[in-house]
Amino acid sequence: MSMVEMPKNYDSALEEERILAKWLDGGFYARNEGPGDCTVVIPPPNVTGMLHMGHALDDTIQDTFIRFNRMRGLSTRWILGTDHAGIATQTKVDKKLKSEGISRLEIGREKFLNACWDWTHEYGGIIVEQIKRMGCSVDFDDEKFTMDPDYARAVRKVFCDWYHDGLIYRGKRIVNWCPSCTTAISDDEAEYQDEGGHLWYLRYPLKEPVDGREYIVVATTRPETMLGDTGVAVSPEDPEKAALVGATVVLPIVNREIPIFSDWHVDAGFGTGFVKVTPAHDPNDYAMGAAHDLPQVNIFDEHAVVVEGYGEFSGMTRDECREAVVAWFEREGLLDHVEDHDHSVMHCYRCDNTLEPWLSEQWFVAVDKLKGPATDVVKNSQVTFHPERWTQTYLTWMENLKDWCISRQLWWGHRIPVFYCDACGWEDALEEDLDVCPKCGAPLRQDEDVLDTWFSSQLWTFATQGWPNNLQEMEGHHPTKALVTARDIIALWVARMVMSSLYFTDQIPFEDVVIYATILAKDGSRMSKSKGNGVDPMDLINMYGADAMRFNLLTLVTNNQDVRFDADIKDGKLLGSPRTEAARGFVTKIWNAARFVGMNLEGYEPGEPSVQTPADAWIFSRLAKLSANVTKGIEEYRFGDVARDLHQFFWSEFCDWYIELSKAALKGSAEERLAAQRNLVFVLDVALRLLHPAMPFVTEAIWEQLPTSAGQPALMMAAWPEPENLASWINEEAEKSIGLTVATVSAVRAVRARYGLSPKTEIACAVKASQADAEALLSQADLVRNLANLSVLEVGPEVARPAESAVTVEEGCEIYCDLAGMVDFAAERARLEKDRAELQKDIDKLAKKLSNPGFLAKAAQEIIDKDTAKHADLCDQLARIDAQLAELV
RNA sequence: GGGCGUUUGGCGCAGCGGGAGCGCAACUGCCUUACAAGCAGUAGGUCGUAGGUUCAAAUCCUACAACGCCCACCA
Numbered sequence: 001m002s003m004v005e006m007p008k009n010y011d012s013a014l015e016e017e018r019i020l021a022k023w024l025d026g027g028f029y030a031r032n033e034g035p036g037d038c039t040v041v042i043p044p045p046n047v048t049g050m051l052h053m054g055h056a057l058d059d060t061i062q063d064t065f066i067r068f069n070r071m072r073g074l075s076t077r078w079i080l081g082t083d084h085a086g087i088a089t090q091t092k093v094d095k096k097l098k099s100e101g102i103s104r105l106e107i108g109r110e111k112f113l114n115a116c117w118d119w120t121h122e123y124g125g126i127i128v129e130q131i132k133r134m135g136c137s138v139d140f141d142d143e144k145f146t147m148d149p150d151y152a153r154a155v156r157k158v159f160c161d162w163y164h165d166g167l168i169y170r171g172k173r174i175v176n177w178c179p180s181c182t183t184a185i186s187d188d189e190a191e192y193q194d195e196g197g198h199l200w201y202l203r204y205p206l207k208e209p210v211d212g213r214e215y216i217v218v219a220t221t222r223p224e225t226m227l228g229d230t231g232v233a234v235s236p237e238d239p240e241k242a243a244l245v246g247a248t249v250v251l252p253i254v255n256r257e258i259p260i261f262s263d264w265h266v267d268a269g270f271g272t273g274f275v276k277v278t279p280a281h282d283p284n285d286y287a288m289g290a291a292h293d294l295p296q297v298n299i300f301d302e303h304a305v306v307v308e309g310y311g312e313f314s315g316m317t318r319d320e321c322r323e324a325v326v327a328w329f330e331r332e333g334l335l336d337h338v339e340d341h342d343h344s345v346m347h348c349y350r351c352d353n354t355l356e357p358w359l360s361e362q363w364f365v366a367v368d369k370l371k372g373p374a375t376d377v378v379k380n381s382q383v384t385f386h387p388e389r390w391t392q393t394y395l396t397w398m399e400n401l402k403d404w405c406i407s408r409q410l411w412w413g414h415r416i417p418v419f420y421c422d423a424c425g426w427e428d429a430l431e432e433d434l435d436v437c438p439k440c441g442a443p444l445r446q447d448e449d450v451l452d453t454w455f456s457s458q459l460w461t462f463a464t465q466g467w468p469n470n471l472q473e474m475e476g477h478h479p480t481k482a483l484v485t486a487r488d489i490i491a492l493w494v495a496r497m498v499m500s501s502l503y504f505t506d507q508i509p510f511e512d513v514v515i516y517a518t519i520l521a522k523d524g525s526r527m528s529k530s531k532g533n534g535v536d537p538m539d540l541i542n543m544y545g546a547d548a549m550r551f552n553l554l555t556l557v558t559n560n561q562d563v564r565f566d567a568d569i570k571d572g573k574l575l576g577s578p579r580t581e582a583a584r585g586f587v588t589k590i591w592n593a594a595r596f597v598g599m600n601l602e603g604y605e606p607g608e609p610s611v612q613t614p615a616d617a618w619i620f621s622r623l624a625k626l627s628a629n630v631t632k633g634i635e636e637y638r639f640g641d642v643a644r645d646l647h648q649f650f651w652s653e654f655c656d657w658y659i660e661l662s663k664a665a666l667k668g669s670a671e672e673r674l675a676a677q678r679n680l681v682f683v684l685d686v687a688l689r690l691l692h693p694a695m696p697f698v699t700e701a702i703w704e705q706l707p708t709s710a711g712q713p714a715l716m717m718a719a720w721p722e723p724e725n726l727a728s729w730i731n732e733e734a735e736k737s738i739g740l741t742v743a744t745v746s747a748v749r750a751v752r753a754r755y756g757l758s759p760k761t762e763i764a765c766a767v768k769a770s771q772a773d774a775e776a777l778l779s780q781a782d783l784v785r786n787l788a789n790l791s792v793l794e795v796g797p798e799v800a801r802p803a804e805s806a807v808t809v810e811e812g813c814e815i816y817c818d819l820a821g822m823v824d825f826a827a828e829r830a831r832l833e834k835d836r837a838e839l840q841k842d843i844d845k846l847a848k849k850l851s852n853p854g855f856l857a858k859a860a861q862e863i864i865d866k867d868t869a870k871h872a873d874l875c876d877q878l879a880r881i882d883a884q885l886a887e888l889v
Numbered sequence: 890g891g892g893c894g895u896u897u898g899g900c901g902c903a904g905c906g907g908g909a910g911c912g913c914a915a916c917u918g919c920c921u922u923a924c925a926a927g928c929a930g931u932a933g934g935u936c937g938u939a940g941g942u943u944c945a946a947a948u949c950c951u952a953c954a955a956c957g958c959c960c961a962c963c964a
Contacts, residue, residue: 006923008923008924009924009926192961192962199964218964219964220964221963221964222964225964233964265964266964267963267964270963270964271964274964275964276964277964278964282964284962284963284964285964341963342963343963344962344963389893389894390893392892392893393892393893393959393960396891396892396959396960397959397960400960400961487958487959488958488959490959491959491960518957518958520957522900522901524956524957525957555902555903555912556901556902558902558903559894560894560895560902561893561894561895561957561958562894562895562957562958563901563902564901564902565901566900566901566913578900578901578912578913578914579901579902579912579913581913581926582912582913582926584926585924585926585927586926587926588924588926588927589923589924589926589927591923591924592923592924592926592927593923593924594923595923595924596923596924597923598923599922599923600923640902640903641903644903644911644912647911647912648911655923655924656928659923746929746930749929749930750929750930750931752918752929752930753917753918753919753929753930753931754930754931756917756918757918758918758919759918759919759921759928759929760919760921789921842908845908846908849907849908849944849945852944852945853944854943854944854945855907855944855945856944857944858943858944858945859907859944859945860907863907863945866907866908867907867908870908
């Protein structure tokens with residue numbers, strides 16, 4: 001296809017496939033060597049499913065940033081990978097197997113892991129294809145996975161080093177246990193949900209009456225846990241109960257004798273002021289139990305079913321047990337009363353089951369030594385958050401950080417590399433497997449648990465770059481430049497990467513953390529599968545093209561923390577997205593501007609751009625400023641501003657005016673035509689380069705047709721228009737001069753529209769302007785005549801106003817359109833009077849301001865000067881309108 | 890309970906101390922050979938409420954309201 005043959009509409013599906021193949025075949029996605037480094041790691045998507053709008057936004061931002069830096073010649077590489085997402089994937093695979101009538105427990109660990117790998121390959125492949133279709137220039141030839149052998153070695157080394165350095169320890173703790181997934185999950189993975197519940201007031205008899213009291217009353221939301229009570233606590237600041245401290249309670253049902261003691265955890269004002277203490281089933285009670293040496297009685301098994309030894313209650317689930325216990329108390333007359341009580345309950349973020357605080361043996365990372373350095377690098381701005389406010393989120397989390405439970409009772413994940421000898425009690429963390437005990441020779445047993453997914457993904461910036469075996473590979477490419485991610489994993493992931501990277505590489509993992517807004521549905525609710533209101537990025541690409549989706553997404557990148565995505569969805573099907581459609585309109589606009597240039601290239605010879613007309617000087621000046629704004633904007637991650645700047649320039653300046661202005665020159669002499677061609681090609685070429693990071697496909701498709709691309713491999717590898725190379729084009733006078741042209745043409749067009757005069761009707765126009773302005777305008781008299789369809793254009797300081805004319809006052813000029821015999825002047829009079837009233841209002845306002853002594857005394861001189869000039873200008877305009885009104889009969 | 894964000898024309902959003910903007914939608918007129926997914930023009934807002942600071946407030950401060958998010962706690 002040549003530029004002359006470009007079809008009217010850009011076929012995104014056709015071009016995207018072709019261009020993508022060209023980029024991939026060209027090997028352009030591999031590392032680009034150069035001075036300065038811009039290595040970026042993709043936040044690895046979970047292999048659990050398809051990409052959603054969050055990924056689309058995330059990846060668009062990164063790709064725009066990467067393409068920009070690649071064009072600037074930096075050493076760029078965008079590292080691709082996916083995350084095994086332990087619990088999430090295991091849940092999905094479990095479900096899939098269950099639907100086939102297969103149970104995980106039946107087939108065993110090895111076969112189950114094979115099923116997980118199959119799943120990973122299938123969905124990992126889909127995700128990679130989707131990333132490709134978005135135009136993301138990641139290094140597809142070197143895809144990482146958090147369970148790759150190399151990666152696994154890195155994970156294992158980290159575990160062993162921390163184990164031997166004393167940062168990893170094992171302990172019996174209360175953890176958030178999911179009885180359905182039968183695993184511990186971290187605090188960060190637990191979700192609180194408010195639920196309506198009850199407070200049951202239970203009577204616990206005292207062994208010996210105290211001051212005549214035979215029983216005390218405790219209030220609880222979880223009566224079933226009373227089977228595990230080993231104490232009753234009161235507040236130390238509760239004088240009424242002081243006498244009871246030290247007394248003994250006989251726990252109903254189990255007849256256990258338990259003490260009453262005082263502890264600061266207790267709030268005397270809540271319930272009865274007596275708290276039943278169940279150290280094995282509540283984090284606070286655990287702490288109290290530890291402080292007061294209470295036994296820990298575990299009443300639940302891993303499925304939250306009551307264990308043996310509790311008579312009729314054994315074998316009951318939590319809920320059954322609750323009912324039975326309450327019934328028992330009621331029957332025995334020990335149920336004092338019941339109140340409604342709303343409270344929040346922890347749920348598993350995966351299966352949504354109610355979590356059970358459960359005492360079990362788990363592995364932990366001690367964070368004391370890690371949090372200090374990780375706090376410092378953010379406080380001293382080595383790591384910078386964009387927008388800046390997320391710094392606080394990070395620091396607050398870091399400050400309140402508790403030891404991290406890293407073991408999970410799952411199969412899919414990195415198995416904990418701790419080996420035990422049951423014969424002699426030997427135990428160690430090993431980087432290589434060992435079969436027999438080095439001490440006694442007995443067979444060894446490896447820990448059954450796997451590591452939390454975040455334990456492996458915390459190494460993402462360096463374990464994807466050769467660490468620890470090939471430190472050469474990382475050299476110069478770590479720290480990475482930017483991490484672009486969602487705010488909900490600042491704590492889970494970002495913070496942990498900082499901690500581990502500082503510990504193992506002595507470097508921060510990245511310099512900038514870019515937090516993008518959460519994309520919400522049109523009505524402000526979260527997009528979710530269950531609601532069926534989620535937008536599939538692939539649907540958007542199919543409907544509007546990847547460039548349109550990307551551009552639309554970039555316009556959404558502002559300081560906001562949420563954005564509503566304006567898409568209509570019905571039953572999970574995308575009906576349309578007005579803003580993406582508008583973005584596609586922009587793509588089409590770019591395509592057609594290029595098509596115009598292509599249609600006018602006959603006789604073109606390569607050559608430098610040159611200023612022939614004020615319009616040339618003006619567009620070059622605008623282009624130079626655009627380059628500066630776009631460059632700075634991308635450097636500062638202000639993608640919304642960048643998108644708006646590009647749109648404004650290309651559409652409102654280049655297309656609406658420069659192309660229109662160039663039409664006359666294209667019809668001029670051979671020299672004028674050639675100069676115009678060269679200038680059009682030049683501006684289009686630079687504009688395409690500036691647009692390319694945001695809209696890679698359409699710009700590449702056009703650019704390869706441009707004469708300036710001859711002999712060059714691809715726009716994505718072409719040089720970035722550096723602001724300093726264009727700065728000499730900046731020309732304020734030219735911008736002013738085109739301002740006059742625009743004002744004149746607009747004035748005539750407005751007059752036409754106002755009086756319903758056809759664009760085909762020629763109008764005689766006269767402009768009264770200063771000598772300098774008149775000269776500037778006259779230099780483009782032909783253009784103005786053309787654009788406004790004028791029969792005559794008269795310009796000068798002494799031009800006379802035709803008797804029956806419409807007058808526009810703008811830019812210090814008076815623009816007269818001779819309308820003799822064409823219109824009703826009563827309307828013109830009314831319009832002028834309306835203008836006059838508005839002017840008068842502005843003048844009064846300004847006059848008031850300028851007569852305010854406070855303003856004159858305190859305002860900056862330049863503001864005063866500006867307002868004074870403005871006031872004079874408005875008064876001048878008013879005088880002109882008055883004069884015109886006087887002349888209108 | 891602590892923190893954060895948002896509130897600007899019908900819709901989606903910029904602006905964040907000196908005369909209220911953009912895109913879409915609306916209305917009017919144009920099929921002007923790059924583009925009707927276009928062009929030209931018009932209309933529409935006392936910038937959530939109430940105070941305060943300032944010569945000057947959409948913009949800064951305080952309180953309040955609505956909506957949303959995060960963290961903590963809830964025997």
